[in-house]
Amino acid sequence: QAAMEESTSRTTKKKLVAVVGGGLVGSLNACFFAKRGFDVEVFEIREDIRKAKVVRGRSINLALSHRGRQALKHVGIEEKIVSQGIPMQARMIHSLNGKQYPIPYGRKGQYILSVDRANLNKQLLTEADSYPNTKLNFDHKLQDWSTETGLMTFVRPDGSKVQIKADLIVGCDGAFSATRKQFLRRSRFNYSQTYIPHGYMELTMPPVNGEFAMKPNYLHIWPRNTFMMIALPNLDRTFTCTLFMPFEDFEKITTGDEVIKFFQKYFPDTIPLIGVDALKRDYFRLPAQAMVSVKCSPYHIDDKCVLMGDAAHAVVPFYGQGMNAGFEDCIVFDEMMEQFNEDFSAVLPEYSRVRVPDDHAIADLAMYNYIEMRAHVNSKWFLFRKHVDNLLHFLMPKTIIPLYTMVTFTRTRYHEAVQRWHWQNKVINRGLLMSVSGAVLGGSYLLIKSPPNITNLLIPGEKIWSRLTELRTS
Amino acid sequence: QAAMEESTSRTTKKKLVAVVGGGLVGSLNACFFAKRGFDVEVFEIREDIRKAKVVRGRSINLALSHRGRQALKHVGIEEKIVSQGIPMQARMIHSLNGKQYPIPYGRKGQYILSVDRANLNKQLLTEADSYPNTKLNFDHKLQDWSTETGLMTFVRPDGSKVQIKADLIVGCDGAFSATRKQFLRRSRFNYSQTYIPHGYMELTMPPVNGEFAMKPNYLHIWPRNTFMMIALPNLDRTFTCTLFMPFEDFEKITTGDEVIKFFQKYFPDTIPLIGVDALKRDYFRLPAQAMVSVKCSPYHIDDKCVLMGDAAHAVVPFYGQGMNAGFEDCIVFDEMMEQFNEDFSAVLPEYSRVRVPDDHAIADLAMYNYIEMRAHVNSKWFLFRKHVDNLLHFLMPKTIIPLYTMVTFTRTRYHEAVQRWHWQNKVINRGLLMSVSGAVLGGSYLLIKSPPNITNLLIPGEKIWSRLTELRTS
Incomplete structure (x- = not known):
């Protein structure tokens, strides 16, 4: 009943x-x-x-x-x-020479957790x-x-x-x-x-004297072009380091000594922080994981x-x-x-x-x-463009909104954010071409004469932007 | 044992x-x-x-x-x-006005079966x-x-x-x-x-007085831009007609009279050949089939x-x-x-x-x-390019080989055929740009000035080709 x-x-x-x-x-x-x-x-x-x-x-x-x-x-x-x-207000880029510099995620006060x-x-x-x-x-x-x-x-x-x-x-x-x-x-x-050719492996960076081993309010990135490591802070004052690398590169490293040699070459600043013994041990704890x-x-x-x-x-x-x-x-x-x-x-x-x-x-x-995280952030031109985007966003907060901002700090529909990004890039690249590029970049290979038609003007602009990006990253 | x-x-x-x-x-x-x-x-x-x-x-x-x-x-x-x-030496294009013209598959003597x-x-x-x-x-x-x-x-x-x-x-x-x-x-x-938005349906075109109802040594095509019909000959002197169309268009046709109306509008020459009664009946025999x-x-x-x-x-x-x-x-x-x-x-x-x-x-x-079969073949520019390709192939048989020829009449690796096609298109479009386009197409919107650098020259050429194709097909 x-x-x-x-x-x-x-x-x-x-x-x-x-x-x-x-x-x-x-x-x-x-x-x-x-x-x-x-x-x-x-x-x-x-x-x-x-x-x-x-x-x-x-x-x-x-x-x-x-x-x-x-x-x-x-x-x-x-x-x-x-x-x-734990709020992370910026990426913290770790160069190979040990230098660190932040790239903010958005405007002041904007952060991810x-x-x-x-x-x-x-x-x-x-x-x-x-x-x-x-x-x-x-x-x-x-x-x-x-x-x-x-x-x-x-x-x-x-x-x-x-x-x-x-x-x-x-x-x-x-x-x-x-x-x-x-x-x-x-x-x-x-x-x-679709599986990407890269796998990932997590390593722990313990606290130093009870404090975070690195600045906590950042997402730390070691961009190394074809691979990278990142680190996120945890409440227990550890960092979780994640190494992203092609599977075949993971497989090349087969002994503890090779792990240390690899880290000495690419992530020397992390060795004292993670610890030699932990590195030698944890690298082999689990095989690299696939990403789909x-x-x-x-x-x-x-x-x-x-x-x-x-x-x-x-x-x-x-x-x-x-x-x-x-x-x-x-x-x-x-x-x-x-x-x-x-x-x-x-x-x-x-x-x-x-x-x-x-x-x-x-x-x-x-x-x-x-690709951007592991390769482009190494490019001065890329960083220059980030600064231009942020500056324009500051000057025209409703007209120019960086893609990362739309995706991360708004509920703009993802596909509209992408469309808007393409449009903004065209406009910004056109502006850069006409005003900044001559002075900043110079060089005779930029001899472009376009008819006074906006559509025609935008296409070469985009071409040049992608070519310059290639030149600067290569 | x-x-x-x-x-x-x-x-x-x-x-x-x-x-x-x-x-x-x-x-x-x-x-x-x-x-x-x-x-x-x-x-x-x-x-x-x-x-x-x-x-x-x-x-x-x-x-x-x-x-x-x-x-x-x-x-x-x-x-x-x-x-x-049954050898098919050419596509036979059926225009809406009832005219037919062949587009050969390759050189004389080359055919598909x-x-x-x-x-x-x-x-x-x-x-x-x-x-x-x-x-x-x-x-x-x-x-x-x-x-x-x-x-x-x-x-x-x-x-x-x-x-x-x-x-x-x-x-x-x-x-x-x-x-x-x-x-x-x-x-x-x-x-x-990946399923395409189109489905297909097969209809039979019977012999007329014991003979093929249309010329047998062709693959007949009725290109109608967003949809098309094709017909292949069979040994029993029938043709199998296959109608390719978006599913939603198939679903719009719900009665025999609507079938006839649709064929009168788009494939009038086939109605007497397939037969009114057969059309009305066979259209509803099976639902349109998906293609993956x-x-x-x-x-x-x-x-x-x-x-x-x-x-x-x-x-x-x-x-x-x-x-x-x-x-x-x-x-x-x-x-x-x-x-x-x-x-x-x-x-x-x-x-x-x-x-x-x-x-x-x-x-x-x-x-x-x-897309090419149902839309591009309606474009005069496309046909002109086909003729140019064939002419160049005739003049330089080892340098310029039409894509269709490489795919259909050789064992050139498919991905190499595509790479070669891209290269050929660049070369041909460059040539066309410099020699033919001015005379044939005229028009002030072609005012392009490119620096004397081959790479730069090729990119605008390709852009124009795709723009012209759009213009001609639109």
Whole structure:
């Protein structure tokens, strides 16, 4: 009788939303749906990380910025999370000769936050748990689900099976999403997974006399053209150093002595800070990890299922937007739920239509930034252009907005940020060409005569910009 | 005892090659491996099409050209297959006003062949069957295979399972390859599947008084910019007409009268030839079919498995190279088997290294030709350029070779053909700019002054070419 009643109340009042994955995006999304009054069940393949001894796997720290914060704000935990993060106001570039210089992320007072993945995930789970209409199910592995009925089958660690029928299935189960498998079986689903030739390895830089070994409020970067190392501060006053390098270069280093030789050549300033013994040991603790970029479309099947976060768009980590984009997915979906009165059959197609171009744009930008971070920042011309951008932004704050600012400190749609960036580059390069380039760069190879037509003028400008960039970086 | 002996002779003498898929590439590949003396087993999911009543599914006819013929020649059946094909020496363009004009495929005497897919497949199966060291297994569905041991599990229609251990597994099981699933479970496997917005539908044009309804030795094209129809001749004097159109346009047509109205507007010359009743009926026989482009890399796992044909690189059908590229895969692999003395651990990585860029090049070209066939051929400028290319090829046959010729009538590596094409275009456009364009095209918008530097000269030339193309087609 009670079961019957519950079932009736469900049909007449609120529908059941099944969130697959209790990671960052899954647990946050559970809060969004719970806030709307849906019955929410979260199914996570792993055990409850709040009870686990050691949490290992993905990278330790993440950069939280505006989009992510807005999503956290929506569920009321922005301040709590921000208070446990470490502000990073600039990149700190470490030259080979040991010199350091900062490149600010934005205007004064703008910063990104280094946050601890495991801590953030635990807090989000606890937050989701606090809603009476939300149930968290751990150790549930999604085996299959039906696009017809929404019936999902999970396998438990003891081999037993659990079945549940959801009105909406939200796949937040990461880059290797099990939810997505059903999409791949359907016609006209576009999908790509691209591994970059680089792997990554994490090393720890301990505190020195109880203090951070380097300036804490920076994202430290050692750009070395074909590879790089970065370091983010942690609350325990350690830094997590991440070395990004082609797999074949990782494989060339096979002994502790070779590790030290390599670091002496490229990252000499870090050896005393990480420690010779730790370097020799930790380099071989785990093999270098792969990085994948996943794109797909559409993100939905009928009114039954939608993909969000890495399940829909895993990106390489070089723009610090993976988590932020996933969190913004939750806001965008929620805004459409409002707009379309929680009608899944209207919300899901609209979500795919609107969100796919934005996620593809940030995936491409992350790939692009991969080159910028490890190579371009070594170029004087690049730094000059950064300064010009920032100066123009200061002079014309509404007309010229640096790309990094739009991506990191606003909710400008990603694909619009890219379009605007292209437009700004044309305008700025034209200006530079006509006024600055002659004086600053000189040189007879710039003999360009263009007809007095804006379109024609812009094309050579862009050509020259890309050529100069090449010249300056080569 | 006998089984023991057989097993011993296998280990000491020849290894077992399991070919998954008995389609065009699978059955041809079986011949290649059988010729080398391997024990070969082919596993096909469907029944034996030589015994089936109706063979339905993929498109009816295919364009066989040089690469495919070379592969058939290697196994001694080129002449037999060619004798059953219909030469097509040119495209026949059907304008909206009913006019027809041919665009030759190459030099005089060069042609592609319209062949029947089912007939070709049957002949290849029979050829494979004729080798004593080859066994064909039909109604065998690959369920799983082990990258460690090479143990494969097949399911039969009655639900029973068959297991076999192969030394080499060759996945020739098409765009939706079951063999490839094992690749997708591994790290650092790059994969993409892209559906184009267009679907296709096949219609039959019957003979008129026992003769072909149109000139038979042509590939007929009705280019209509955003969509097109093509027709290939069959041995039974019918034509197979294939309509390529965006799915949403297919869906707009819902009644027989709308079909006729649509054909009256865009393909009026075909209505009497296909017939009003047939059109009204056949348009609704099957929904429009999707077309997918699949790219992946690498093509191999260790020394155990290799993908060939559509399983490795399904392409859209607009360059007529899908089958030809798959057949050439067999030659390329066979050449490497010779080079590396049949050492799988050397051949497989080399095959991936060499073949991936070529297959990706033809996939991109097929996408490009999709636009050329339906839109560019309507442009006078495009036709003028075709004529210039052909003239230059005639004058300098070793220096200027049209792209279509390199792809269709030579075994120039696909990616080299593309590189050479880009180079040729630069040279030709430069020449055209300097000598012809002023006279032929005139117009003040061509006021370009470039510095006397070849590189600089080429870039504007290319820009103008693309601009002119846009102008002429718009």
